[in-house]
Amino acid sequence: QVQLVESGGGLVQAGGSLRLSCAASGLVFSRYPMGWFRRTPGKEREFVAAIAWSVGNTYYTDSVKGRFTISRDNAKNTVYLQMNSLKPEDTAVYYCAAGPYGSSWPPQRYVYWGQGTQVTVSS
Numbered sequence: 001q002v003q004l005v006e007s008g009g010g011l012v013q014a015g016g017s018l019r020l021s022c023a024a025s026g027l028v029f030s031r032y033p034m035g036w037f038r039r040t041p042g043k044e045r046e047f048v049a050a051i052a053w054s055v056g057n058t059y060y061t062d063s064v065k066g067r068f069t070i071s072r073d074n075a076k077n078t079v080y081l082q083m084n085s086l087k088p089e090d091t092a093v094y095y096c097a098a099g100p101y102g103s104s105w106p107p108q109r110y111v112y113w114g115q116g117t118q119v120t121v122s123s
Helices: none
Strands: 003-007 010-013 018-025 034-039 046-051 058-060 068-073 078-083 092-098 117-122
Touching: 003 092, 018 034, 018 092, 018 117, 034 068, 034 078, 046 068, 046 078, 058 068, 078 092
Parallel strands: 010 117
Antiparallel strands: 003 018, 018 078, 034 046, 034 092, 046 058, 068 078, 092 117
């Protein structure tokens, strides 16, 4: 059974930083592309960042480029999202997700999802 468990969310002032973690189990983590998404009330889920399963290719939505960094530690089955220079508009529930096994890049869909962690940025 695949499980993705996010942690690291919380309340931070604008301009501050948080690092989200997503621990994966039940899958060959090193062969899955991983992504981060976010959702705010009344809005659709929004893609934030993704990282390939091989050679570390990454890409980001424009609104977080230069502020957020996605990374992974395959030895720990964990993907991270380092968020710097946070803004109130970054407030959302953040979800990690795993793309299809051995997917081409970038993945066209995600097959496993975590439960989410709340990030609140105060002004």
